[in-house]
Amino acid sequence: MVHWPDNMVTYYGSEKILFSNDAFGQHIASAERFDDQLPLDIILEEAQKYYANIVLPYGKQVQMALEVASELDIEVIAPSHGLIWRTHIPEIIDRYNGWSKNKTEEKAVVVYDSMWGSTAELAETIEKTFTSAGINAKKINLEKTHISDVMTDLLTARYIAVGSSTLNNNMLPSVSGFLTYMRGLAPENRLGLAFGSYGWSGESVVQIMDVLTDCGFKLLPEIKVQYRPSDKMLENAAEDLKESLEQNLSEDEKEKEKAQKYRCETCGYIYNPEKGDPEGDIKPGTSFEDLPDDWVCPICGASKDLFLAVD
Numbered sequence: 001m002v003h004w005p006d007n008m009v010t011y012y013g014s015e016k017i018l019f020s021n022d023a024f025g026q027h028i029a030s031a032e033r034f035d036d037q038l039p040l041d042i043i044l045e046e047a048q049k050y051y052a053n054i055v056l057p058y059g060k061q062v063q064m065a066l067e068v069a070s071e072l073d074i075e076v077i078a079p080s081h082g083l084i085w086r087t088h089i090p091e092i093i094d095r096y097n098g099w100s101k102n103k104t105e106e107k108a109v110v111v112y113d114s115m116w117g118s119t120a121e122l123a124e125t126i127e128k129t130f131t132s133a134g135i136n137a138k139k140i141n142l143e144k145t146h147i148s149d150v151m152t153d154l155l156t157a158r159y160i161a162v163g164s165s166t167l168n169n170n171m172l173p174s175v176s177g178f179l180t181y182m183r184g185l186a187p188e189n190r191l192g193l194a195f196g197s198y199g200w201s202g203e204s205v206v207q208i209m210d211v212l213t214d215c216g217f218k219l220l221p222e223i224k225v226q227y228r229p230s231d232k233m234l235e236n237a238a239e240d241l242k243e244s245l246e247q248n249l250s251e252d253e254k255e256k257e258k259a260q261k262y263r264c265e266t267c268g269y270i271y272n273p274e275k276g277d278p279e280g281d282i283k284p285g286t287s288f289e290d291l292p293d294d295w296v297c298p299i300c301g302a303s304k305d306l307f308l309a310v311d
């Protein structure tokens with residue numbers, strides 16, 4: 001079940017070939033058959049597109065399949081679509097590991113559609129604001145880009161900004177089509193941002209927020225303007241986004257600190273906040289910072305100041 005229930009992965013031991021079915025595939029039609037016969041960046045980009053559009057909802061199953069595959073001696077991976085891997089197996093396994101864990105980069109996709117350019121102006125401002133905050137950003141107009149290509153970019157993007165103006169009390173059909181497609185592919189661990197221009201009732205932004213929330217994304221405050229945004233409105237939108245990005249970064253830091261493990265430099269014991277220290281009456285979920293000052297290492301009795309953060 002790495003894609004459909006009837007998909008089987010077969011290992012042919014005497015030739016060390018993994019017939020991997022949908023896993024590790026690409027939608028490439030070429031006269032070449034092997035991964036060392038075309039530029040690697042093209043094959044990996046195609047593998048990313050295939051994963052984002054076909055395999056993404058099955059990350060947990062991919063993880064299980066990777067675990068099984070790690071026990072096998074594999075010299076060739078022959079998927080049912082695309083080129084056969086014989087040289088770059090470590091590279092594609094590494095990508096699958098990241099993708100299937102929903103690992104993302106500090107990268108934003110700003111996806112939008114616009115009738116007369118007002119939402120497009122917001123998209124431009126949002127793209128620039130992400131970039132100036134040090135977040136790699138890409139603006140994508142749904143009129144010109146197929147939703148399957150949006151998914152390729154979105155696969156590794158932590159921030160997903162979606163914009164639409166309001167048309168007859170709704171978002172634009174292209175945006176709603178994209179959101180339906182994206183929701184079905186179930187990307188996880190993202191930050192969403194809804195934006196758009198409107199005339200009087202302005203339902204589009206609320207509807208986008210509803211879908212992003214339904215996807216389980218944490219939301220940044222929405223950006224909404226009436227009709228054509230003035231320079232001042234764009235400036236304010238940029239300022240608000242900059243602030244919410246900064247606030248989010250500091251919340252992220254706090255979250256990281258809460259989950260940070262610490263090692264006792266005396267005996268090597270590792271304090272894991274997820275587990276706590278039940279024998280010392282420390283509940284699971286207690287960060288190292290929140291441990292009482294008189295807490296000591298349960299193994300060797302060393303004090304808190306003899307612990308160092310684990311990388």
Ligand SMILES: Cc1cc2nc3c(=O)[nH]c(=O)nc-3n(C[C@H](O)[C@H](O)[C@H](O)COP(=O)(O)O)c2cc1C
Pocket residue numbers: 113114115116117118119120164165166167168169170197198199200201202203226227228
């Ligand atoms: C056919 C049509 C229907 C519209 N319906 C609504 C509506 O129901 N509610 C609303 O707030 N604005 C509505 N608008 C106004 C647009 O949302 C507004 O002009 C917006 O600035 C357009 O932004 P855009 O250039 O990004 O498409 C409508 C505009 C058109 C042309």
